[in-house]
Amino acid sequence: xxxxxxxxxxxxxxxxxxxxxxxxxxxxEDVGYFGGVFRCTAGLQAKYGKERCFDAPINESxxxxxxxxxxxxxxxPCVEIQFADYMYPAYDQLTQEASRLxxxxxxxxxxPLVVRMPTGGGIFGGQTHSQSPEALFTxxxxxxxxxxxxxxxxxxxxxxxxEDPDPxxxxxxxxxxxxxxxxxxxxxxxxxxxxxxxxxxxxxxxVPLGKALIRRPGAAVTVLAYGTMVHVxxxxxxxxxxxxxxxxxxxxxxLDLDTIVESVKKTGRCVVIHEATxxxxxGAELVTLVQENCFYHxxxxxxxxxxxxxxxxxxxxxxxxxGPARVGRALIETMxx
Amino acid sequence: MANSAPLKFHVPEPEVRPGGTxxxxxxxxxxxxxxxxxxxxxEPESIRKLAFSIIRVLNRDGEAVGPWAGxxxxxxxxxxxxxxxxxxxxxxxxxxxxxQGKTSFYMQHLxxxxxxxxxxxxxxxxxxxxxxxxxxxxxIADGYPMVDMMNQIFSNERDPLRGRQLPVMYSSREHGFFxxxxxxxxxxxQAVGWAMASAISKDTRxxxxxxxxxxxxxxxxxxxxxxxxxxxxPIILNVVNNQWAISTFQGIARGGSGxxxxxxxxxxxxxxxxxGNDFLAVHAVAKWAAERARSNLGPTLIEYVTYRxxxxxxSDDPSAYRPKTESDAWPLGDPILRLKNHLILRGIWSDxxxxxxxxxxxxSVIAAQxxxxxxxxxxxxxxxxxxDIFEGLYEEMPPHLRRxxxxxxx
Numbered sequence: 001x002x003x004x005x006x007x008x009x010x011x012x013x014x015x016x017x018x019x020x021x022x023x024x025x026x027x028x029e030d031v032g033y034f035g036g037v038f039r040c041t042a043g044l045q046a047k048y049g050k051e052r053c054f055d056a057p058i059n060e061s062x063x064x065x066x067x068x069x070x071x072x073x074x075x076x077p078c079v080e081i082q083f084a085d086y087m088y089p090a091y092d093q094l095t096q097e098a099s100r101l102x103x104x105x106x107x108x109x110x111x112p113l114v115v116r117m118p119t120g121g122g123i124f125g126g127q128t129h130s131q132s133p134e135a136l137f138t139x140x141x142x143x144x145x146x147x148x149x150x151x152x153x154x155x156x157x158x159x160x161x162x163e164d165p166d167p168x169x170x171x172x173x174x175x176x177x178x179x180x181x182x183x184x185x186x187x188x189x190x191x192x193x194x195x196x197x198x199x200x201x202x203x204x205x206x207v208p209l210g211k212a213l214i215r216r217p218g219a220a221v222t223v224l225a226y227g228t229m230v231h232v233x234x235x236x237x238x239x240x241x242x243x244x245x246x247x248x249x250x251x252x253x254x255l256d257l258d259t260i261v262e263s264v265k266k267t268g269r270c271v272v273i274h275e276a277t278x279x280x281x282x283g284a285e286l287v288t289l290v291q292e293n294c295f296y297h298x299x300x301x302x303x304x305x306x307x308x309x310x311x312x313x314x315x316x317x318x319x320x321x322x323g324p325a326r327v328g329r330a331l332i333e334t335m336x337x
Numbered sequence: 338m339a340n341s342a343p344l345k346f347h348v349p350e351p352e353v354r355p356g357g358t359x360x361x362x363x364x365x366x367x368x369x370x371x372x373x374x375x376x377x378x379x380e381p382e383s384i385r386k387l388a389f390s391i392i393r394v395l396n397r398d399g400e401a402v403g404p405w406a407g408x409x410x411x412x413x414x415x416x417x418x419x420x421x422x423x424x425x426x427x428x429x430x431x432x433x434x435x436x437q438g439k440t441s442f443y444m445q446h447l448x449x450x451x452x453x454x455x456x457x458x459x460x461x462x463x464x465x466x467x468x469x470x471x472x473x474x475x476x477i478a479d480g481y482p483m484v485d486m487m488n489q490i491f492s493n494e495r496d497p498l499r500g501r502q503l504p505v506m507y508s509s510r511e512h513g514f515f516x517x518x519x520x521x522x523x524x525x526x527q528a529v530g531w532a533m534a535s536a537i538s539k540d541t542r543x544x545x546x547x548x549x550x551x552x553x554x555x556x557x558x559x560x561x562x563x564x565x566x567x568x569x570x571p572i573i574l575n576v577v578n579n580q581w582a583i584s585t586f587q588g589i590a591r592g593g594s595g596x597x598x599x600x601x602x603x604x605x606x607x608x609x610x611x612x613g614n615d616f617l618a619v620h621a622v623a624k625w626a627a628e629r630a631r632s633n634l635g636p637t638l639i640e641y642v643t644y645r646x647x648x649x650x651x652s653d654d655p656s657a658y659r660p661k662t663e664s665d666a667w668p669l670g671d672p673i674l675r676l677k678n679h680l681i682l683r684g685i686w687s688d689x690x691x692x693x694x695x696x697x698x699x700x701s702v703i704a705a706q707x708x709x710x711x712x713x714x715x716x717x718x719x720x721x722x723x724x725d726i727f728e729g730l731y732e733e734m735p736p737h738l739r740r741x742x743x744x745x746x747x
Contacts, residue, residue, distance in 0.1 A: 069530025
């Protein structure tokens with residue numbers, strides 16, 4: 001089977017759903033004729049026509065606001081925000097409208113909407129093209145939040161999101177678009193064509209929302225990660241020689257707590273990692289859940305590794321990014337604690 | 338330096354404040370019947386002046402005059418009068434119910450009854466309104482049961498929204514009434530999306546967006562105009578200019594543009610101003626815009642010039658920021674009185690019939706209220722379930738909410 005990049009996998013997922021379901025419409029900035037700045041929608045306008053895939057004005061609240069109206073009408077809009085950093089004008093629409101239509105109308109209106117946005121750093125994007133705002137979404141009642149870490153999941157989660165009856169935010173780690181990235185920026189870039197998770201099945205399949213996956217079974221310590229940090233965690237385990245169990249959360253809301261609790265009860269240790277800033281990040285929620293559910297099994301304090309609590313700097317990108325060295329240190333400290 | 342004079346900061350002020358004499362001399366009121374009625378496919382550039390005038394049908398004598406007259410039959414007009422009277426009676430009873438502690442909050446329509454009731458009659462079944470909190474006339478004119486509105490206001494055991502929403506934030510897909518958010522302007526752009534979806538689906542249904550003068554300042558208003566203009570969405574963009582946004586006069590949102598309708602001109606959207614207290618004019622203009630939308634001619638922006646005669650809500654006291662007599666001085670009069678006089682002149686109505694209709698309407702409102710109160714009010718009687726807090730956020734309840742529901746003991 002020919003292997004696909006994450007970009008090709010996402011495009012394939014959109015293609016499969018546009019083919020299967022006439023209600024699926026795709027739009028966003030540069031999404032139509034050109035096919036998106038990351039090329040995730042390339043060819044879709046030519047294949048499905050301008051009524052199903054089109055360019056939008058540079059107006060994120062308008063993109064999401066109109067998509068909410070379309071979803072309420074009965075379509076299945078899947079819109080792109082060009083960078084997660086650009087989503088703030090749409091935040092009001094997502095947090096107070098999309099998330100609440102079903103609830104406030106007691107099911108009279110619903111919002112089956114998907115909003116895709118590239119997230120995270122690693123491409124020298126500076127402050128405005130590197131952010132990881134997932135915690136701003138996980139804090140909102142009524143949204144679902146997904147972060148894929150590889151092409152197979154990216155397609156399967158996307159299809160699950162489009163078929164979901166409620167609004168889903170998909171944060172696509174842009175540094176993973178073209179290849180798995182373990183944080184070693186000074187080593188040659190690897191491609192998904194050399195990775196088994198680039199082997200994307202053809203046609204329709206679903207990776208269900210709310211199901212984590214153990215990427216590396218281990219007995220010593222549990223690492224909770226998602227997106228790019230899954231690959232960083234795997235590298236850190238390899239390099240420290242610590243037998244870490246790496247869990248790829250895949251969906252942050254709803255969260256697969258059972259898989260987490262089972263693992264931490266087994267290992268007795270836990271390190272939580274994400275690229276987003278530390279304070280009030282999603283890691284704080286994970287640490288709390290581990291504490292609430294596994295306290296009497298813990299043999300060490302639960303550790304966090306995250307981006308520093310500053311804006312994402314440009315030139316110092318690799319001093320900011322929580323790479324395998326920082327994660328490895330946390331693993332060693334947690335084992336020694 | 339060519340000019341060293343200090344810069345001046347400008348903050349618009351209304352003509353009059355409490356204690357002053359109301360003055361609407363700045364509101365230019367054209368004669369009824371004097372504004373042209375262009376064909377629906379007129380070039381937007383050719384009808385720009387409609388954004389700066391006021392389309393009126395009923396003149397001072399109560400006659401329907403000019404090119405916009407004649408869009409309604411006798412039966413439709415008497416029904417319209419009854420809808421406005423019902424809305425006013427409904428408001429009076431619910432305002433009182435709030436004062437009696439039967440609900441936490443209410444918002445009335447006093448003086449603005451024509452806008453939503455007349456507009457509803459220009460739409461067809463299946464069209465979708467995205468209303469604000471001051472368009473309950475859309476429901477009343479479409480026959481939505483008053484008792485269901487009251488059940489929502491009282492947040493009782495029959496509340497269709499299960500106690501989750503602030504009073505008056507109704508929802509009825511069946512009656513073409515989108516769930517009201519309570520936030521301002523957000524729904525204006527959603528309505529455009531709904532209209533785009535209808536066009537994408539090759540449907541025949543159209544959408545109507547609603548916003549007040551104050552919230553046109555929100556960026557969502559601008560977003561809506563961009564998308565409506567770009568995609569020629571089949572939509573009517575309604576701006577209800579009732580002069581006041583809580584305590585803030587309309588000049589703060591309007592700024593330097595002459596009118597709110599004028600906002601549409603830069604987008605190439607045909608934009609009209611209409612006498613919002615003239616039932617016939619509101620209907621005629623809405624019908625014109627609906628025909629445009631349904632004929633693939635794209636969006637229309639309508640500014641309804643009216644006056645919020647009551648308080649913003651039950652939490653507001655307008656005497657703190659405007660003269661108490663300002664409402665009486667409003668030059669476009671009272672919409673119910675104006676339609677009543679027109680129907681009398683037309684020979685199909687009388688003072689006696691009006692009195693009788695008032696009594697009938699009040700009886701029906703009181704009967705509905707009695708029935709609704711039988712199902713509970715905010716602090717007494719039947720209530721929505723505590724389980725309703727947790728249910729219906731997602732189609733399928735996720736594990737974390739199931740755990741929290743258990744913690745709540747329900």
